[in-house]
Every structure is written in C-alpha cells, then in structure tokens.
Amino acid sequence: MxxxxxxxxxxxxxTSRRGHDxxxxxxxxxxxxxxxxxxxxxxxxxxxxxxxxxxxxxxxxxxxxxxxxxxxxxxxxxxxxxxxxxxxxxxxxxxxxxxxxxxxxxxxxxxxxxxxxxWAVRVPRRLKELRVHLHAAGPVLMQQLGRMPTVTELADHLGLDRDEVVQAMIASNGYDTDALDPGTDSDDERFSSPMRRLAAVEPCYGLIEDAMTVRPLLAGLSDRDRDILTWRYFEGETQSQIAARLGVSQMQISRHLTRILTTVRILATADAPLLETA
CATH class of the missing domain: 1.20.120.1810 (Four Helix Bundle (Hemerythrin (Met), subunit A))
Incomplete structure (x- = not known):
C-alpha cells in the first residue's frame, strides 16, 4: 500500500500513459x-x-x-x-x-x-449522510446484481424509504458548482476555463459514466414506458406505428414520449454519481 x-x-x-492502459x-x-x-x-x-x-x-x-x-x-x-x-x-x-x-x-x-x-449550497446533514451510504452501497450492489442498482434496490439494501434515496440523489447536485471563469493565470489548458475545459477528452470513460447514469433510469420505468422508448428509439418505429400497437392515438404517444424523456432528463442531470437514479 x-x-x-x-x-x-x-x-x-x-499523459504518456494514456492509450496504454x-x-x-x-x-x-x-x-x-x-x-x-x-x-x-x-x-x-x-x-x-x-x-x-x-x-x-x-x-x-x-x-x-x-x-x-x-x-x-x-x-x-x-x-x-x-x-x-x-x-x-x-x-x-x-x-x-x-x-x-x-x-x-x-x-x-x-x-x-x-x-x-x-458543498456549494446548503444541504441538510441527513441528506449528506445518506449520500455517503449510497456511494458505499452502489459498487456492492453492482457486483451482486451484475448491473447498476435501481433506486428501489438501493432503498431496500439500506433499509430506507425510496423517497429519501431520491432526495439524497437530487441533493447531491449541490456539492459543487463550476465557475465560468476560474480566474487562473496558468497557460496550461488542463487548468483553463470551462470554454477550454479541464482535461483531455476520453470518450470511453464518458460513455461509461453516461451508461451508469441512464441504465438505472430506464430500468426504473414502467414496462409500458420502457416499451415505448424501445420501439421509438431502438427499433425506429414511428409514433403512429407505436400508437397502432397500443390502440391509442399518435398524439397520446407524443405526449407519453415528452413526459418520459422529461422525467429521465431531470433525474439524469441531478448528478448523483453512479447510482444516480432509476
């Protein structure tokens, strides 16, 4: 050690190590x-x-x-x-x-x-403490389940109410904020403003983090909502074709998609790492 x-x-x-993991x-x-x-x-x-x-x-x-x-x-x-x-x-x-x-x-x-x-904003101590427990439970459940845990699974594992877990995940968004201009005098691009960003872009790890965020969100949807997303964005069906499957109007499918995507987007941007929501 x-x-x-x-x-x-x-x-x-x-940086010479990059590309030779x-x-x-x-x-x-x-x-x-x-x-x-x-x-x-x-x-x-x-x-x-x-x-x-x-x-x-x-x-x-x-x-x-x-x-x-x-x-x-x-x-x-x-x-x-x-x-x-x-x-x-x-x-x-x-x-x-x-x-x-x-x-x-x-x-x-x-x-x-x-x-x-x-912490950039005032967050109740209880939510800060819950966030610690969530971070510890996430990797354990991930190994046990072979996938990212859902909010319900996290709540059951920790003996908590599901709403408490969701609140802790959302509150974690307040742990840090980024200034548009950090005011650094360094010429090193790794320490420059967000316009030049902080480090080299490595898509493979960005994709891992995105998948960690989105996967439990999709798993937490109802079967009907998940089917609608799958038909529309993975199988390429039109809204009219999905409506025909379900026996509803195209307008209803459009409203369903708007609701589902809005919900997932709000939860995904809550910045609750790795277990971030379902």
Missing part, C-alpha cells in the same frame, strides 16, 4: 491475489504490483475532476485511496471486469471528497 501510494508524481498527470486484463492477477493468504509475503507483493499497474486509472479520474477548486495532487491521492478500496473489495468470482467495478468506486471517493470539502 505504501509503495503504491508513494509513487513519485508531479502535479500534472503522466496497464490495467487491461488485470483480472487473472486479482484471481491469484484472492487465492493467497494475506499473511503470505507473495500476497503483499502481488497486491502492490496490481495497484501500481492500475495507477493510471486513478490518474485519469483525478484529471477528470481537476480544475474544480481542488488541487490535482489532492484529487490524485483521493483517487488512489479509491483504487485501494476497489482492489480490496473486488470479487473475481462475480465475473465482472475490474475496470467496471473500479471506475465507480474511485469516482465515488473523489465525489465524496468534493461533498465533504466543497
């Missing part, structure tokens, strides 16, 4: 780790090797959140702590990839850091 966390770093990310195919090594006794010297060496190989993942996520009022070095340390947690909690027997488990775990740690340090 010490060796991995104390790896020398500058205040800027090592050393954590690809790490699962066999994690299987070996799970089979060893923690008292065995090989366990400690193998664990440090795994953590070192996966450091670029923590660096990427730290870069993603830099420029929001926190120093990159601080975010990097937080992201590394999330990586340690992911390595310690990952269960190879679940059959999921390490990256799909580690990304939300590390992001949860970084976002929890922002929650503790930079």
């Amino acid at each position: 010490t060796g991995a966390l104390d790896t020398p770093q500058t205040t800027t990310a090592n 050393s954590y690809d195919g790490i699962e066999p090594r994690l299987v070996e780790l799970a089979a060893l006794d923690p008292a065995d010297r090989r366990w400690a060496r193998l664990r440090e090797e795994i953590i070192t190989r996966c450091l670029p993942l923590a660096e990427h996520i730290a870069r993603r959140y830099s420029g929001r009022g926190e120093q990159y070095d601080d975010l990097l340390q937080v992201a590394r702590c999330g990586l340690l947690e992911a390595v310690g909690r990952f269960d190879p027997a679940r059959g999921t990839t390490f990256v799909s488990f580690a990304v939300p775990t590390i992001m949860g740690e970084v976002r929890r850091h922002f929650r503790d340090r930079t």
Whole structure:
C-alpha cells in the first residue's frame, strides 16, 4: 500500500500513459491475489504490483475532476485511496471486469471528497449522510446484481424509504458548482476555463459514466414506458406505428414520449454519481 501510494508524481498527470492502459486484463492477477493468504509475503507483493499497474486509472479520474477548486495532487491521492478500496473489495468470482467495478468506486471517493470539502449550497446533514451510504452501497450492489442498482434496490439494501434515496440523489447536485471563469493565470489548458475545459477528452470513460447514469433510469420505468422508448428509439418505429400497437392515438404517444424523456432528463442531470437514479 505504501509503495503504491508513494509513487513519485508531479502535479500534472503522466499523459504518456494514456492509450496504454496497464490495467487491461488485470483480472487473472486479482484471481491469484484472492487465492493467497494475506499473511503470505507473495500476497503483499502481488497486491502492490496490481495497484501500481492500475495507477493510471486513478490518474485519469483525478484529471477528470481537476480544475474544480481542488488541487490535482489532492484529487490524485483521493483517487488512489479509491483504487485501494476497489482492489480490496473486488470479487473475481462475480465475473465482472475490474475496470467496471473500479471506475465507480474511485469516482465515488473523489465525489465524496468534493461533498465533504466543497458543498456549494446548503444541504441538510441527513441528506449528506445518506449520500455517503449510497456511494458505499452502489459498487456492492453492482457486483451482486451484475448491473447498476435501481433506486428501489438501493432503498431496500439500506433499509430506507425510496423517497429519501431520491432526495439524497437530487441533493447531491449541490456539492459543487463550476465557475465560468476560474480566474487562473496558468497557460496550461488542463487548468483553463470551462470554454477550454479541464482535461483531455476520453470518450470511453464518458460513455461509461453516461451508461451508469441512464441504465438505472430506464430500468426504473414502467414496462409500458420502457416499451415505448424501445420501439421509438431502438427499433425506429414511428409514433403512429407505436400508437397502432397500443390502440391509442399518435398524439397520446407524443405526449407519453415528452413526459418520459422529461422525467429521465431531470433525474439524469441531478448528478448523483453512479447510482444516480432509476
């Protein structure tokens, strides 16, 4: 642990690592780790090797959140702590990839850091506390279910009312705000204004985060609403064809689509990480 966390770093990310993800195919090594006794010297060496190989993942996520009022070095340390947690909690027997488990775990740690340090609006303490529990429960349920948990599943897991969970997710939107102009004197584009943005664009991770947000939202829809979205946007049917399927008017289908998309959009933009809503 010490060796991995104390790896020398500058205040800027090592961008030369991008495109050569050393954590690809790490699962066999994690299987070996799970089979060893923690008292065995090989366990400690193998664990440090795994953590070192996966450091670029923590660096990427730290870069993603830099420029929001926190120093990159601080975010990097937080992201590394999330990586340690992911390595310690990952269960190879679940059959999921390490990256799909580690990304939300590390992001949860970084976002929890922002929650503790930079809440931009006044939020009741109860909702702040619930957000911590939600972040902890998300990766656990994701491994158990093999998918993102719905709001109802999160509420059942935590023994909470569903409305409380939704309120905590929506309230989490207040943990941080971005200034249009951070007023930095740096010429480094990674620390520039939102117009130039904060880091290199890496679509693969953006798609992962988008999928984490949208998937539980769709799962939380009624069967009828989900069918309407599927027919319209995945099977390419017209509103008239869908109306004929359901025996209603085209105008009714148009209203249904507007309602469904508006609801999903509101919940999706609530910025509740990884478990963000269903």
